[in-house]
Amino acid sequence: MNPVVDVWGPVSPKVRSSFPPAPEPHDEWPLDGGTAWVYYSPLNRRQLIRPVILSDGFSSGSSDLDQLWHGLEENGDFRFISELHATGRDVVILGYNDRTASITSNADTAIDCIRRAVAERVGRAKLVVGGFSMGGLITRYALAKMEQDPSLPDHETSLYLSYDTPHQGAWFPIALQAFTHFATDKWGEAPVVGPVLRQFSGLLNSPAAKEMARWHIEKAGSTPQQAPERMAFLTALDDIGGWPRGVRKIGVANGVDSGTGNGVKAGATAVKCQGNTLNDTWLKTQAEGDQVVARLQKTSEEPVSVRTSGLPAIDGAPGGLFTVPSPDGDTGSFGLAALLMTVLGNTVNPDVITTSCFIPSISALAVGDIDDPKRLYQPITPDNSALDAFQCAGRNEGHTTMTEELGAWIVNEIVAG
Structure with missing residues (x-):
């Protein structure tokens, strides 16, 4: 729907x-x-x-x-x-x-x-x-x-x-935020995809998004934190x-x-691509502990590694899923990244994990902090x-x-x- x-x-x-x-x-x-x-x-x-x-x-x-x-x-x-x-x-x-x-x-x-x-x-x-x-x-x-x-x-x-x-x-996957800012920096002036990239990156850096996001990064190399x-x-x-x-x-x-979570496994490769503009570029779902959540590489340039530390395994948490309308039907957070990678002229792996948790249930019901890895997956009671x-x-x-x-x-x- x-x-x-x-x-x-x-x-x-x-x-x-x-x-x-x-x-x-x-x-x-x-x-x-x-x-x-x-x-x-x-x-x-x-x-x-x-x-x-x-x-x-x-x-x-x-x-x-x-x-x-x-x-x-x-x-x-x-x-x-x-x-x-x-x-x-x-x-x-x-x-x-x-x-x-x-x-x-x-x-x-x-x-x-x-x-x-x-x-x-x-x-x-x-x-x-x-x-x-x-x-x-x-x-x-x-x-x-x-x-x-x-x-x-x-x-x-x-x-x-x-x-x-x-x-x-709210949860915007750090890997997705990083890819969006990275792609905008590299191809933001391109005639077809540039305006879309700038708009997505601008949305993530808008006042409303910064106020909602529990973890935010201004650019690909930033440290995730509350803005x-x-x-x-x-x-x-x-x-x-x-x-x-x-x-x-x-x-x-x-x-x-x-x-009960949504079935998205922590630390899994959500989307990976190779092609004309991106080389061995991939995004992973969020896991606990120190993690490289994204490898971003423009062809002929050095790769950029995006690291996180201390975040919960939130992509698979129970909650409302990240959905975006598209001409071919709804997609999700990582599905959106896959679409952008394809538009940039690359071949995407066929087993994309398309979506992720966007609003954890405990956030929608105001029952606990979403940075608590245990609370995210605990049953919710009215009290x-x-x-x-x-x-x-x-x-x-x-x-x-x-x-x-x-x-x-x-x-x-x-x-x-």
Whole structure:
């Protein structure tokens, strides 16, 4: 299944054109830094009575309504918007002009949307506010800020929800980060592949990616660590209390709660290529301890070895999988690297490990640090989550995939709340 949001890279024109047009919104709110598209429940006669605000997450450029609608309503086994409408809830889809901007910047847009919803609402029903992937962090921060900042109005929200949100950080494989920066440095000015490489590398070095990623590298030879931008965001989040206090907090994970991994073996060769531009270049999945995770060599130049130390075996951890839409169907983290290697004129080994964990279950459910190698693979219980209630998927599936298992649970929680 395609994810709700293209969480990492640009969507090709062929893929984007495959999304059917979303229905015309009943209302559209221009916001400072974004847009809100309003779909009233048929039960409410074109009035905003019980608003549910759903925030977009991280990707390139601005939010795309057609893609968001497709992920929420048309591309799975559960029609999330229709089911919310059937309960009398009005759906407000919140998008951003720049999905790579800092979380705190887009949180100001979310605050603008919440204020507008309160102003437009008929009656006194409390709001439901949340988001998908990074959208859950944006709205978490927005609600907490509204509670702490006396210059801001009451958010009048009773329920906060997050859908596979990286509360404890996201995992971008270091090998993939290194290859992306390496390839951009070598071929970033090439006429065909150059713009794509620059965009991918720019995404990884964007404010939002740096704030989400538990380990980040600026270039191929950098030491993996939390970026200064992430440290600053965590401090800002802590300064406003970490979480909204006056709401019920629920969340779902696209990974399992049993501690069972996704089958990706630690330290395995994920992708390897040889050809016109790259010589004996390979990326490995992450293992514990000291490890060479990538060998990168432009033909006729000296090889570059990428080393890590002290990281957990996280590629195979239970959680939402790294997925990227492509013209030939979804691929994953290392599958993306394989595509880029092929475009650069090389032959890739046939047994590519295409994907990896992106949002560990313990991150989506805020139950522990993802740098703890044991905690990553331990069963999750309700007593150690910062959320009041949560639901996990029955299998490790694509990040932000909308399923009946998760979508129906959220709808039931909204109705019960």
